[in-house]
Amino acid sequence: MNLSEDQILTLAPDESSKKSGKDLANPAKWVSKGVNEEALWGECQGSGSKPYQTQIDIVNIAFKCSCPSRKFPCKHGLGLLLLYARQKNIFTAHELPAWVKDWLSKRTEKQDKQAEKKDKPVDEAAQAKRQQARQSKVSDGIEELIVWVKDIIRNGIMNMPEKGPAFFENMARRMVDAQAPGLAGMIRTLGETNFYTEGWPTQFMDQLLRIYLVMEGYKNSPALNEPLQQDIRTWIGFTQNQEELKEQKGITDTWLVISKQSIEEDAITTERTWLYGTQTNRYALLLQFIVRGQGIQHNLTPGMFVQAELVFFPSASPLRAIIKRQLSTSAVYQFNKFENWEQVAETESQLNSQLPFRSERPFIIEQLKPVLYNKQWWLQDTANRLMQLKNEYKSIWKLLSLSGGNPSDMAVIGKEDQYEPVGIWQQDEYKTL
Amino acid sequence: MQFWDNIVNTAMIGTDKKQVSAAELPADLAEPVTVIYNNDQADKEQKFLQLAAVAFNFRQTGVTALQKEVSISPAPDEEKAYCSIVAAQTLKDILSEESIPLLKFWLQHCDRKQQVIIPETLPALLGIGTQNKNLQVLIASCCGKRGEWLSGFNEAWNFSSTQTGEELWQTGTPDQRKIIFKETRKINPTLAREWLQQTWPQEDANTKTGFLELLPENISEEDIAFLDSLSTEKSKKVKEEAIRLLKQIPGSAIVKQYQELLQQCVMIKKEKTLLGMVSKTSLQFKLPPSFDETIFKTGIEKLSSSKEISDEEFIIYQLIQSAPPSFWQNQLERDPETVIDLFQKDTAGKKMIPALVSAITRFRDTSWAQHFMQHSETFYIDIIPLLQVQQQEAYSNKFFDKYPDNIIQYATQRETEWSVELSKNIFKHTAKNPYQYNRSFYNQHIHLIPGSAIAELEKCTPAEENLRNTWSNTSDYIIKLITLKIQTLKAFNS
Numbered sequence: 001m002n003l004s005e006d007q008i009l010t011l012a013p014d015e016s017s018k019k020s021g022k023d024l025a026n027p028a029k030w031v032s033k034g035v036n037e038e039a040l041w042g043e044c045q046g047s048g049s050k051p052y053q054t055q056i057d058i059v060n061i062a063f064k065c066s067c068p069s070r071k072f073p074c075k076h077g078l079g080l081l082l083l084y085a086r087q088k089n090i091f092t093a094h095e096l097p098a099w100v101k102d103w104l105s106k107r108t109e110k111q112d113k114q115a116e117k118k119d120k121p122v123d124e125a126a127q128a129k130r131q132q133a134r135q136s137k138v139s140d141g142i143e144e145l146i147v148w149v150k151d152i153i154r155n156g157i158m159n160m161p162e163k164g165p166a167f168f169e170n171m172a173r174r175m176v177d178a179q180a181p182g183l184a185g186m187i188r189t190l191g192e193t194n195f196y197t198e199g200w201p202t203q204f205m206d207q208l209l210r211i212y213l214v215m216e217g218y219k220n221s222p223a224l225n226e227p228l229q230q231d232i233r234t235w236i237g238f239t240q241n242q243e244e245l246k247e248q249k250g251i252t253d254t255w256l257v258i259s260k261q262s263i264e265e266d267a268i269t270t271e272r273t274w275l276y277g278t279q280t281n282r283y284a285l286l287l288q289f290i291v292r293g294q295g296i297q298h299n300l301t302p303g304m305f306v307q308a309e310l311v312f313f314p315s316a317s318p319l320r321a322i323i324k325r326q327l328s329t330s331a332v333y334q335f336n337k338f339e340n341w342e343q344v345a346e347t348e349s350q351l352n353s354q355l356p357f358r359s360e361r362p363f364i365i366e367q368l369k370p371v372l373y374n375k376q377w378w379l380q381d382t383a384n385r386l387m388q389l390k391n392e393y394k395s396i397w398k399l400l401s402l403s404g405g406n407p408s409d410m411a412v413i414g415k416e417d418q419y420e421p422v423g424i425w426q427q428d429e430y431k432t433l
Numbered sequence: 434m435q436f437w438d439n440i441v442n443t444a445m446i447g448t449d450k451k452q453v454s455a456a457e458l459p460a461d462l463a464e465p466v467t468v469i470y471n472n473d474q475a476d477k478e479q480k481f482l483q484l485a486a487v488a489f490n491f492r493q494t495g496v497t498a499l500q501k502e503v504s505i506s507p508a509p510d511e512e513k514a515y516c517s518i519v520a521a522q523t524l525k526d527i528l529s530e531e532s533i534p535l536l537k538f539w540l541q542h543c544d545r546k547q548q549v550i551i552p553e554t555l556p557a558l559l560g561i562g563t564q565n566k567n568l569q570v571l572i573a574s575c576c577g578k579r580g581e582w583l584s585g586f587n588e589a590w591n592f593s594s595t596q597t598g599e600e601l602w603q604t605g606t607p608d609q610r611k612i613i614f615k616e617t618r619k620i621n622p623t624l625a626r627e628w629l630q631q632t633w634p635q636e637d638a639n640t641k642t643g644f645l646e647l648l649p650e651n652i653s654e655e656d657i658a659f660l661d662s663l664s665t666e667k668s669k670k671v672k673e674e675a676i677r678l679l680k681q682i683p684g685s686a687i688v689k690q691y692q693e694l695l696q697q698c699v700m701i702k703k704e705k706t707l708l709g710m711v712s713k714t715s716l717q718f719k720l721p722p723s724f725d726e727t728i729f730k731t732g733i734e735k736l737s738s739s740k741e742i743s744d745e746e747f748i749i750y751q752l753i754q755s756a757p758p759s760f761w762q763n764q765l766e767r768d769p770e771t772v773i774d775l776f777q778k779d780t781a782g783k784k785m786i787p788a789l790v791s792a793i794t795r796f797r798d799t800s801w802a803q804h805f806m807q808h809s810e811t812f813y814i815d816i817i818p819l820l821q822v823q824q825q826e827a828y829s830n831k832f833f834d835k836y837p838d839n840i841i842q843y844a845t846q847r848e849t850e851w852s853v854e855l856s857k858n859i860f861k862h863t864a865k866n867p868y869q870y871n872r873s874f875y876n877q878h879i880h881l882i883p884g885s886a887i888a889e890l891e892k893c894t895p896a897e898e899n900l901r902n903t904w905s906n907t908s909d910y911i912i913k914l915i916t917l918k919i920q921t922l923k924a925f926n927s
Binding site: 005018019022023026149150153154155156157158201202205206209212213216340341342345348349352353356369370371372373378380381383384385386387388397398400401402404405406415416417431 | 437440441444445446447448449450476477478479481482485486489490492493494495496497498499500501502503504505506507508522525526529530552553555556559579580582583586587909913916
């Protein structure tokens with residue numbers, strides 16, 4: 001495990017944890033510290049009489065600490081990792097203490113128990129009945145939503161900015177009642193259109209048409225292929241049983257963590273981690289929903305390489321995945337990249353023909369450089385083709401200062417005609433933006 | 434994309450008023466468009482939504498990147514070496530602590546070593562430069578060629594361009610001009626004054642006053658001619674400021690005028706007491722029956738506002754304030770020690786001592802400051818900054834308990850690190866006054882605290898239970914900042 005300080009700090013749940021973690025990256029704070037191929041551990045003298053026992057599973061990057069903090073990872077976990085990154089040689093103990101051994105074996109036991117749980121018999125008849133009832137509710141909801149959408153179109157969207165949030169929220173609630181939370185979310189997004197920007201009608205229409213396509217797609221499900229049906233079900237809000245998914249065979253590869261984005265809303269943090277499979281040349285998105293105080297399933301940090309088996313959610317254009325198994329980590333330097341924007345556009349067109357209402361995707365592209373044209377920043381490929389940077393792209397100065405105006409391999413996330421750089425390679429080192 | 438605009442325009446006004454015609458959509462979509470139009474079961478809204486969905490999909494799949502021959506010139510290579518990884522990491526930690534003095538400390542070391550920061554940190558540092566103008570020159574130097582290149586794209590960062598001092602003086606913003614003037618005045622006071630004289634006719638009254646306020650730095654007889662020439666200025670403020678400055682120069686006409694008058698006012702008087710057996714020497718403070726009244730046009734007030742000082746004494750008091758202390762050695766033909774003694778023993782002289790102290794600080798007479806400290810019965814804290822560092826330390830520690838806040842105030846103005854003892858005194862006092870001296874106080878003055886003071890922090894824990902916790906947090910914070918300071922030193926000296 002070779003994480004840089006910046007990579008470790010991106011694991012921190014908030015700014016204050018970063019600061020506290022840094023303070024604890026001090027050998028004087030640790031009564032004991034050790035490392036072997038499985039774990040990293042240490043005892044940190046806190047305010048109490050007994051030192052806190054901090055342990056990190058370095059194969060699957062998981063933390064545990066005896067401190068009372070609800071943050072995850074806590075400052076001790078971060079501090080220990082930072083200390084290890086700074087001064088590996090002072091981790092002189094290599095034999096697992098009993099408390100670390102216990103934890104590691106409990107983790108294995110837990111995984112076994114989860115496997116046992118899956119063996120419980122399921123009342124299939126009752127399940128089918130519930131499914132049918134839900135489908136009928138969703139269909140009714142969709143009929144109601146179609147009428148609402150048509151009304152908007154008949155009267156014109158010109159007066160939408162004056163409608164106010166209640167207009168959208170009421171319909172979103174109707175969709176929650178109809179057990180279509182996905183549609184409810186799409187309607188909320190529609191209501192959140194920025195009506196103060198010049199291009200709001202396009203933004204509004206794009207979202208309205210996505211809703212329309214999902215609704216019509218659901219109505220015409222029987223005529224569609226299985227993966228596309230799954231996509232539509234996902235957008236409507238049907239959940240996929242992740243345990244069932246994990247039983248399927250996944251794709252094992254060394255994945256590069258391209259980017260991690262967190263959004264906190266209503267005390268739930270949604271973490272989107274974008275991965276790139278260095279051998280399979282596939283991109284993946286891991287979604288993690290973290291309720292404050294609860295543990296998280298995986299701790300990945302941009303720039304890190306993870307050898308793992310990933311299972312993709314069924315889709316016409318598979319992207320979202322879950323980690324089935326995580327193995328040791330090691331760096332990879334040779335992998336495929338898109339050569340230019342034309343290749344990206346071709347891939348986009350192809351993916352779009354399979355799934356016309358997609359979210360953004362990542363791409364790793366060779367030798368892009370930032371250029372200024374018409375008072376806006378663009379990314380220029382080796383064929384002198386320009387693609388515009390996403391509106392209000394915040395890291396433009398960091399991108400410029402790192403690249404110095406020279407072409408660099410870059411990881412971007414976006415779709416259609418706007419992309420956001422999330423990382424850049426500098427002398428074989430991946431730097432997040 | 435005209436076809437998409439057609440869709441959006443129709444959506445804006447609604448299908449009740451307008452429909453999209455096949456001609457408004459791309460010819461490539463003719464087939465699905467015909468199918469949609471011919472669907473009798475669909476109403477006009479449904480048809481529009483279907484057409485729009487097809488157009489939406491067509492738009493998304495047909496993206497081609499813009500072909501343009503545009504380029505930006507890449508950043509030139511650095512002429513200086515990059516700072517070490519350890520130094521770069523320390524800088525990141527300092528930035529996250531938001532301690533500007535510590536940042537200045539880091540930048541000074543980086544600049545001295547003729548090194549530049551790694552590109553990643555440039556935007557953060559240039560951003561700080563826009564808010565902290567006094568750091569701009571250092572930041573520009575440490576940001577190197579890439580910083581200069583980067584600031585070419587952001588007007589707010591244009592301070593980073595490596596203009597010479599004179600160019601900056603002539604073309605910079607008012608703030609930049611003030612900074613460069615102040616700095617030049619420190620190193621080359623004549624040059625700074627010459628710059629000011631060159632642009633003087635073009636400056637407005639406020640700017641003129643602003644620059645005059647910076648002149649006390651290294652003020653000397655060389656400045657007299659310029660300041661004298663300002664007596665014809667239109668602005669009253671400028672004229673007053675010029676007089677104020679002239680009063681700080683021993684050779685100026687105004688100071689000479691005061692001295693001449695003082696020669697007639699203050700004299701040694703020998704009296705015989707005890708039937709002529711003992712001779713007593715005292716001072717006499719008395720204005721001559723007539724004198725040049727133009728002094729009242731130079732800021733000397735006629736009336737005293739204190740009952741304890743008569744109007745006559747008050748006029749003399751003001752004159753003493755503007756006479757260089759060395760004047761008394763000639764006037765009274767005594768050494769400083771005896772002069773101080775004479776003033777202290779005389780009833781009227783005692784009243785004049787604060788004026789004497791004021792003159793010592795005004796003319797920055799370090800030799801008199803030392804004499805005063807050694808022979809004065811009372812401790813005059815205003816003299817502290819004029820003493821040598823060791824003496825400042827000694828007096829600050831000696832009188833700390835009596836004047837803690839004033840001593841801290843002077844200590845924070847120092848440019849050299851405090852001693853461990855002074856740090857300890859300050860820790861103890863601040864630990865008991867956590868609201869007045871909070872973390873921000875230490876954030877601002879951490880550059881003055883020596884690394885070895887860490888050991889003293891715990892010993893300064895206040896006895897009061899309620900203050901202990903705050904002090905514990907503050908001392909943790911101080912340790913963190915001092916550690917960063919030590920790391921900076923190590924990073925640049927290893």
